[in-house]
Amino acid sequence: MRRSERLIGLTKHLLDRPNQAVSLSEIQGLLEAAKSSLSEDVGFIRQALENLQQGTVQTISGAAGGVRYVPRLSDTERALFSAEMVERLSDPSRMLAGGFVYMSDILGDPLVIDYVGRLFAEAFVTSGVNVVVTVETKGIPLAVATAHYLHCPLAIVRREHRVTDGAVVSVHYVSGSNRRIQSMSISKRAMPDFARALVVDDFMKAGATCKAVVHLLAEFQATVVGTAVFAATAEPLQKLVDDYKALFEVSDLEEGRVPVVRSTMFWETQ
Incomplete structure (x- = not known):
């Protein structure tokens, strides 16, 4: 196999497995190359990715040895994505009764989902996340993308218990939108x-749903490292969850009015 072919194959193998440890022995068997050659290839790929601001390749020490691709979005991609989302969210026809925003088309766009997943993963990659949790249904695509880039499983909180879930843990909470007692499991x-x-969730107003998820996870003695949402309202200023990150902030949510959308995208990784 020529080096150019090996570089393409190795790059694809790593990019398909973000934040996943890959042993050099595994790659050696796949590409039929010596470890010394692969080590040189990894260095070449690392330099190229860093020059393009597309992440880096970390070396994993130990007897087996290995590498891990840690992705990121370039500054140019961030700026373009931010500007496009602000423009799309600023459409007054998206304003719904009750202070909600129609975002189903945006959150059904595979490229948007992928970008959001990468941004969320980048923000929490050093937090030791070993499970991504979301509430059905609109947050699921974002959570799937985030779990993919963090290389960890996804757990879905249900509003109604399904027999296929097996044994569940449930809590009751007061909905922030209609002030009704609801349950989740x-x-x-x-x-x-x-x-x-x-x-991970798509939209946050006061944060009642996310707070209920935190209480639910407490039943498992789980540590919640943070909350990531696509968009949050400017009011109320004080949310019911403290540690959250939102990509966008929306205010003036009234039907027929032009909403004020501000990018609150976190540009620095943790």
Whole structure:
């Protein structure tokens, strides 16, 4: 195999497995190359990715040895994505009764989902996340993308218990939108031991739903490392959850009015 072919194959192998440890022995068998040659290839790929601001390749020490691709978005991609989302969210026809924003088309765009997943993963990659948690249904695509880039499982909180979930843990909470008592549950089998959970959702107003998820996870003695949402309202200023990150902030949510959308995208990684 020529080096150019090997570089393409190795790059694809790493990019398909973000934040996943890959042993050099595995790559050696796949590409039929000596470890010394692969080490040189990894250095070349690392330099190229860093020059393009597309992340880096970390070397994993140890007897087996290995590498891990840690992705990121370039500054140019961030700026273009931010500007496009602000423009799309600023459309007054998106304003719904009750102070909500129609975002189903945006959050159904595969490229948007992918970008959001990469941004959330980049923000929490050093937090030791071993499970991503979301509430059905609109937050699921974002949570799937985030779990992919963090290389960890996804646990879905249900509003109604399904028999296929097996044994579940449930809590009751007061909805922030209609002030009604609601319930949510999560399968016991979905949560890993010693969980370090990242809560992902599409939209936050007061944060009642996310707070209920935090209380639910407390039943598993899980540590919640943070909450990541696509968009949050400017009011109320004080949310019911303290540690959250939102990509966008929306205010003046009244039907027929032009909303004020501000990018609050976190540009620095943790």
